[in-house]
Ligand SMILES: NC(=O)C1=CN([C@@H]2O[C@H](COP(=O)(O)OP(=O)(O)OC[C@H]3O[C@@H](n4cnc5c(N)ncnc54)[C@H](OP(=O)(O)O)[C@@H]3O)[C@@H](O)[C@H]2O)[C@@H](O)CC1
């Protein structure tokens with residue numbers, strides 16, 4: 001699914017009005033009906049609803065929603081910051097039926113004790129920080145003890161830029177029209193956006209399809225269409241020969257997790273290249289994998305032999321010994337197959353950036369934000385980090401998997417794909433090692449680097465979601481994520 005900027009959405013809105021054709025006020029009615037349908041589903045008990053409307057079209061939506069909810073049996077009170085506003089605001093202001101309490105407010109809503117508050121103060125037309133009387137209203141909204149539902153976007157949040165003021169509505173839910181907004185994927189906006197939802201308002205799909213956007217959200221349908229099904233005559237040899245270069249004394253767990261995840265992701269033949277300390281451990285814990293053993297006891301020092309391999313995963317539990325760093329340099333120089341580099345592998349590249357020039361095009365890096373800042377420098381905010389990661393991926397011709405609440409995959413052409421699965425329970429030791437194993441296995445099965453990363457991240461998150469459903473976010477471990485991989489793959493396969 002594409003993510004469009006505010007101005008692109010405005011163009012889609014204009015195009016729809018001209019070409020459907022539909023009057024602007026009727027499009028507002030359609031949007032408000034979609035919002036109300038969501039609202040009624042979420043709050044079926046006929047609670048008291050407080051609608052706070054600004055003077056623009058976001059406020060106009062609020063007024064139409066007030067009318068629709070009243071018709072559906074809710075007790076509704078409307079607060080407007082003026083009695084006049086945009087053309088469509090004015091029409092909906094006059095359409096407010098009897099029986100809806102109205103209040104034109106200056107800088108205070110007055111005391112609101114119960115019910116649900118709908119925030120329609122500002123939408124995508126916000127163009128400066130919220131100040132003065134509006135700031136006081138936002139403060140009151142944030143002091144309200146009940147749930148706050150923002151129409152389209154929380155007031156004070158910009159769709160495409162970082163928040164620049166102190167006064168921003170902290171919504172429990174945000175119901176966005178047609179498409180999600182880039183702002184929803186940024187960690188610092190989580191407290192403003194709450195849980196977000198998208199409702200269809202019937203903007204011209206053809207227009208959206210032909211609008212150029214390099215920002216996407218990966219959906220189940222996307223992954224479904226890219227998932228390779230094993231051919232009828234497949235055998236272990238053509239399901240990919242993959243190698244994981246992993247482990248050091250005290251860090252063999254990372255290796256076991258990556259190996260198990262790779263096997264659960266369809267790796268045909270898996271070899272784990274480990275230091276001697278790891279031989280018995282890996283052979284016992286993961287009997288399905290072969291072990292290639294370094295002569296050195298505690299960590300990696302030598303060249304691995306990649307001959308006959310289809311994909312390589314480098315990183316889980318490697319440690320950052322100087323000699324391992326020397327080895328990493330050699331591995332990277334002799335890489336001729338697709339590879340994913342994670343964790344200690346990335347840390348070593350950060351401390352020796354000259355290694356970068358030897359990294360083959362299309363290699364996948366899977367940093368979390370801290371690892372990314374070691375690679376590319378600190379970013380002021382998530383929007384800047386997004387631009388930095390996009391530039392880094394383009395410049396070095398690598399695929400970046402930037403891990404976070406919404407893990408983002410950056411391809412070498414400047415496009416970014418936000419993942420839509422996963423939960424906070426996955427921020428647990430070993431979770432990243434599992435992802436490395438999954439992506440290595442997919443590379444081995446012939447997925448392009450970009451789609452191995454996108455599909456791998458989605459499946460990893462989906463397995464985490466299935467695990468969380470049964471076990472809860474607090475108790476789940478990386479091993480649980482692996483145990484739920486079969487469910488996740490089945491879920492994607494199901495039609
Ligand atoms: N996309 C779609 O297809 C559809 C979109 N729809 C809806 O339209 C919404 C966008 O509406 P919108 O353009 O009228 O803007 P909105 O946010 O209501 O602001 C209005 C005015 O507020 C002002 N203002 C700005 N910042 C300010 C500040 N800090 N402090 C004080 N004032 C400030 C500024 O006016 P100014 O004061 O500069 O004259 C601005 O023009 C969108 O979010 C969605 O809900 C649906 O109805 C139908 C389909």
Ligand SMILES: [K+]
Nearest residue numbers: 119122153155
């Ligand atoms: K709003």
